[in-house]
Amino acid sequence: MSQRTLVLLKPDAVRRGLTGEIISRIERKAGWQITALELRTLDQDTLEQHYGEHKGKPFYEPLVEFMASGPVVAMIVEGERVIEGLRALAGPTDPIAAAPGSIRGDYGVIVRENLIHASDSEESAEREVKIFFPGRA
Ligand code: RTP
Ligand code: MG
Numbered sequence: 001m002s003q004r005t006l007v008l009l010k011p012d013a014v015r016r017g018l019t020g021e022i023i024s025r026i027e028r029k030a031g032w033q034i035t036a037l038e039l040r041t042l043d044q045d046t047l048e049q050h051y052g053e054h055k056g057k058p059f060y061e062p063l064v065e066f067m068a069s070g071p072v073v074a075m076i077v078e079g080e081r082v083i084e085g086l087r088a089l090a091g092p093t094d095p096i097a098a099a100p101g102s103i104r105g106d107y108g109v110i111v112r113e114n115l116i117h118a119s120d121s122e123e124s125a126e127r128e129v130k131i132f133f134p135g136r137a
Contacts, residue, residue, distance in 0.1 A: 004035070004078040005086050006128035008117040011070035013107075014039070019073050022103055022116060025089060032079035036133050041071045049131050059112065066112050074132045083125055086118035 007026070009019050026032060042050075047064045054060045077086060091098030095108025095115075108114045119125035130137040 002078065002080055003082050003122065003125065004076055004129065005083045005119045005125045006117075006132055007075040007077055007086060007119075008132075009073035009075075010113070010115055010117065011066065011068075011072055012113040013115045014071050014073060016107075018107055018115065023073075023075075025103065026075075026077060026086070029079070029085065029089075032077055032082055032085070034075050035078050036074075036076040036136060038074050038133075039071050040074060042068055044068065046131060050128060063112055076129060076133060076136060083119055083122060087120065090114075090116045090118050 009022055013019055013022060023034070026034065044064070047067050048055070051060065051063060051067070054063065079085075089103060091102025091104035093104075093114060094111050095104040098105030098108065100106060103116050104114045119128050126137075
């Protein structure tokens with residue numbers, strides 16, 4: 001089933017020079033394609049829309065501050081089962097619980113600074129594509 005998903009390489013990935021490495025992993029997956037890609041610094045309004053489900057949680061404010069702390073790479077990735085596939089490639093939210101071989105497992109330590117976001121369902125993907133690439137909705 002061909003799908004599309006919204007991926008963000010978070011400010012820690014950009015600062016640490018890991019975007020090429022992470023993009024390579026995505027590109028190497030057979031049948032997946034990056035169909036939009038942009039480096040941009042996120043404003044408060046965009047972040048509030050994107051992470052609205054977490055508003056009121058203790059980690060929300062530091063999360064938004066972190067996500068606005070430098071540019072991110074926003075991408076649309078399309079292909080077979082790409083939503084589940086990118087979540088698997090990223091690994092669980094807590095990098096210490098993420099297996100080596102996953103992006104978070106290989107490069108992360110801190111829960112907040114976990115390098116990558118990928119949409120968690122078809123509904124989230126469509127909602128998030130609209131936020132980041134309104135022309136592609
Ligand atoms: P994401 O939305 O960024 O793809 O990550 P996720 O689904 O794996 O995790 P989620 O529960 O949606 O949390 C969103 C992001 O908030 C930060 N976070 N910090 N306890 C904490 O300090 C905490 N919990 C979550 C992470 O950056 C997480 O990816
Ligand atoms: Mg999430």
